[in-house]
Amino acid sequence: MTTVLTTRRRRVARRDDEKIVERLAGGIAHDFNNLLTAILGYTELLLNEHGRDDGERQDLEEIWKAGQRAASITRQLLAYSRQQVLLPTSVDVNEVVSGLQGLLARAVSEDVAIICEPAPESAVIRIDRAQLEQAVMTLVVNARDALPSGGQIRLEVAILHRSEADMPAEQPSPPGQYVRLRVVDNGVGIAADARPHLFEPFFTTKGIGKGSGMGLASAYGIVRQSQGFITVESEPGSGSAFAMHFPAVTPAIRSVGDLHPQGRPAAVRNPRRGR
Amino acid sequence: MERFPRQPMSVLVVDDEASVRKFVERVLGDAGYKIATASDGPEALEVAGKLERFDVLVTDVMMPQMTGDELARRVRTAYPGVKILYLTGFSDRLFKEKGTLWADEAFLDKPCSVKGLQQAVSLLLYGRVDAPQDSR
Numbered sequence: 001m002t003t004v005l006t007t008r009r010r011r012v013a014r015r016d017d018e019k020i021v022e023r024l025a026g027g028i029a030h031d032f033n034n035l036l037t038a039i040l041g042y043t044e045l046l047l048n049e050h051g052r053d054d055g056e057r058q059d060l061e062e063i064w065k066a067g068q069r070a071a072s073i074t075r076q077l078l079a080y081s082r083q084q085v086l087l088p089t090s091v092d093v094n095e096v097v098s099g100l101q102g103l104l105a106r107a108v109s110e111d112v113a114i115i116c117e118p119a120p121e122s123a124v125i126r127i128d129r130a131q132l133e134q135a136v137m138t139l140v141v142n143a144r145d146a147l148p149s150g151g152q153i154r155l156e157v158a159i160l161h162r163s164e165a166d167m168p169a170e171q172p173s174p175p176g177q178y179v180r181l182r183v184v185d186n187g188v189g190i191a192a193d194a195r196p197h198l199f200e201p202f203f204t205t206k207g208i209g210k211g212s213g214m215g216l217a218s219a220y221g222i223v224r225q226s227q228g229f230i231t232v233e234s235e236p237g238s239g240s241a242f243a244m245h246f247p248a249v250t251p252a253i254r255s256v257g258d259l260h261p262q263g264r265p266a267a268v269r270n271p272r273r274g275r
Numbered sequence: 276m277e278r279f280p281r282q283p284m285s286v287l288v289v290d291d292e293a294s295v296r297k298f299v300e301r302v303l304g305d306a307g308y309k310i311a312t313a314s315d316g317p318e319a320l321e322v323a324g325k326l327e328r329f330d331v332l333v334t335d336v337m338m339p340q341m342t343g344d345e346l347a348r349r350v351r352t353a354y355p356g357v358k359i360l361y362l363t364g365f366s367d368r369l370f371k372e373k374g375t376l377w378a379d380e381a382f383l384d385k386p387c388s389v390k391g392l393q394q395a396v397s398l399l400l401y402g403r404v405d406a407p408q409d410s411r
Binding site for chain 1: 295297301362386387388389
């Protein structure tokens with residue numbers, strides 16, 4: 001009894017900690033996005049005034065590149081904080097995976113095979129497609145980094161019934177039909193002591209300067225904001241499997257829920273236009 | 276027949292962060308729009324009352340005193356037809372709960388590019404990314 005209570009208390013404390021960190025991440029991202037608007041914006045204005053052969057242009061390009069990198073970390077912070085605007089549409093995970101296959105193949109070296117195993121039936125969920133793609137990309141890049149001497153990465157899509165017993169206690173979700181997208185590699189695996197921290201922001205096993213430590217944290221935020229959950233299984237020496245679960249959408253919900261057209265312009269996102 | 280110079284389209288820029296306000300003012304000013312600025316919602320309403328014409332509101336969403344969403348609601352009531360562009364650096368809960376955008380609204384993620392900003396305003400005003408040169 002005492003153990004159960006202690007575990008529960010610890011879980012509550014952990015969820016509180018998580019909320020504080022999320023709020024902090026969101027606040028930092030807010031301020032940084034404002035500052036980056038000015039930094040990147042004025043750099044762009046200066047770039048427009050400098051010709052290709054201008055020596056100063058290279059310096060400006062370096063500022064711009066570093067700013068873009070900072071913006072990408074800020075985006076991941078926002079994803080982790082679950083405070084970004086999402087434009088969810090009905091998305092078939094099978095299609096997303098097969099659509100990404102070419103891009104994923106280019107992201108890995110030749111000695112890594114990417115194998116896609118779609119679900120036999122359509123696997124529709126409600127999600128911001130760009131966010132889902134970002135999360136898949138993150139998992140595949142991590143899998144690639146776990147395969148320094150080659151191997152294979154499998155992307156498996158399945159539709160499963162999940163009960164509470166299948167969900168991590170700190171990611172409560174309603175029981176029901178879920179679309180599971182698993183990214184499985186046969187790489188170096190993850191040490192047991194690192195596993196509890198994998199989804200924490202700025203946690204990385206990749207060594208200083210190699211990873212921002214925001215990849216899995218942002219994937220976690222994306223999955224949670226889409227009412228799903230994410231799990232990991234790993235065996236040091238034989239590989240890892242990350243499984244994102246999203247509530248499956250039934251055809252009835254699908255027909256009334258799909259309000260936003262695909263293919264919005266990158267800069268302006270006006271869901272009303274052209275509907 | 277005497278020709279009167281056409282009045283430029285007028286944009287009110289509202290952001291509590293001065294560096295963002297200045298940047299947006301500079302970029303849209305360069306594009307030929309007439310710019311007014313305010314650092315929060317109440318000031319924006321005051322400034323709007325003094326404008327000769329008011330075509331576009333470019334506003335931050337998370338601001339102290341009055342959110343961009345609330346400001347937009349009041350502007351829409353007082354000045355029907357004004358187009359609204361939200362600059363969303365921090366896509367707060369309020370904005371998320373809003374669900375859908377009105378027909379004359381759009382939003383642009385911060386940090387936004389020079390081109391992205393000009394195109395967004397142009398898209399709202401003219402329905403195309405490149406504003407016709409003589410209509411501003």
